[in-house]
Amino acid sequence: MTSQNTAPTPVPSAQDEVVQICQDLLRIDTSNFGDGSGPGERAAAEYVMTSLHEVGLEPELFESERGRASVVVRLPGLDPTRPALVLHGHLDVVPAQADDWRVDPFGGEEIDGLLWGRGAVDMKDMDAMMLAVVRQMVREGRKPARDVVLAFFADEEAGGALGARWAVDHRPELFEGATEAISEVGGFSTTINGQRAYLLQTAEKGIGWLRLIADGRAGHGSQVQTDNAVVHLAAAVARIGQHRWPYVMTPTVEALLRGVCDLTGLPFDPEDPATVDALIDAMGSAARFVGATVQNTSNPSQLAAGYKANVIPGRAEATVDARFLPGHEESAMATLRELAGEHVRIEPIHQDIALEVPFSGNLVDAMTSSLLAEDPEAVVLPYALSGGTDNKSLARLGITGYGFAPLLLPESLDFPGMFHGVDERVPTDSLKFGTRVLDRLLATC
Structure with missing residues (x-):
């Protein structure tokens, strides 16, 4: 057999x-x-x-x-x-x-x-x-x-x-x-002016999850109250939420926008926000990430105060999700404390550092070549993550x-x-x- x-x-x-x-x-x-x-x-x-x-x-x-x-x-x-x-x-x-x-x-x-x-x-x-x-x-x-x-x-x-x-x-x-x-x-594709581009993350913003606390005088809701914790807090939340943070070009973001400039032919002037906005808009859906990396951000996300309609509470709280550009954590926190005002204090819930690393070196070269081996006509650009x-x-x-x-x-x-x-x-x-x-x-x- x-x-x-x-x-x-x-x-x-x-x-x-x-x-x-x-x-x-x-x-x-x-x-x-x-x-x-x-x-x-x-x-x-x-x-x-x-x-x-x-x-x-x-x-x-x-x-x-x-x-x-x-x-x-x-x-x-x-x-x-x-x-x-x-x-x-x-x-x-x-x-x-x-x-x-x-x-x-x-x-x-x-x-x-x-x-x-x-x-x-x-x-x-x-x-x-x-x-x-x-x-x-x-x-x-x-x-x-x-x-x-x-x-x-x-x-x-x-x-x-x-x-x-x-x-x-x-x-x-x-x-x-x-x-x-x-x-x-990082490493995901987007399309810029008909050209497929992969965005390799070389930076990410710092985190500041912050609690705003306002103290005031508790009392009856029918009385005149000039030291109202809810009013103090609401004013601080509005100032922080409406603050227009200036544009700042970190090395990663500037390198990305110069790459987009090359792909689109659009002008780029780091001192001209209009040219920055136009380049971001040219990035399609990736603009959601990139648009938040040219400035610090501070978004109020939660509110808590009081327990009855006719009782003025002695304390009111809010939370803010703040994200800081690399190298700008301290100055941004100083701005937030100023915006909060004298009646509102800020306590950290969770804070962590921003990162920025080089778009160069053996690992970057290997990531780039691995992508281009599968998609030879594409380009690879650095970018910063807003989260x-x-x-x-x-x-x-x-x-x-x-x-x-x-x-x-x-x-x-x-x-x-x-x-x-x-x-x-x-x-x-x-x-x-x-x-x-x-x-x-x-x-x-």
């Missing part, structure tokens, strides 16, 4: 797996309400653990508090003498009101080539790409060019105190030897962070508008594109 040769079972590729992985993650509710009331990240962290264990890796899961779980594993590289790279994502998402969505925000539905769900763009898409690429590399016996610390953090959507910041403060040995990091909100990422926490260890979650997107998709918005969705083809780019990057950087 003769035996027949059987073909070996093919190794699943990252492109084969990434959509299912993303779908699975979207179906795990990891809503972060910022007050400890959400479900936490434990279920998603266990999913990540299982995915990594399946290919023979030995990741570590740890909790900062019950249910607030993060996962880290180190992949040995071809050249262990080189500094390590941190490839990181976060597992939590902002809450979603189901009634506002066209689909179940935690259903992970695939409709017409798009995956829908809370976290589809922020940032379970990148989590899925990271998992899929690493699983493929390990199955195929391939090593990254250098050591890679793969991390999935809790709590990014509330500032990272229970995730990346906790890991940096309590488990710094996990990141030993790492000097650079890549994570979310923040866990790169802020890693910076405490001297790690230089970039935003690079590569996605080739259809021009019609308002990608920036879906961050923390309703009906988040990501094209499945974009996920597959991202795995190809990330695979190239880890092999060469």
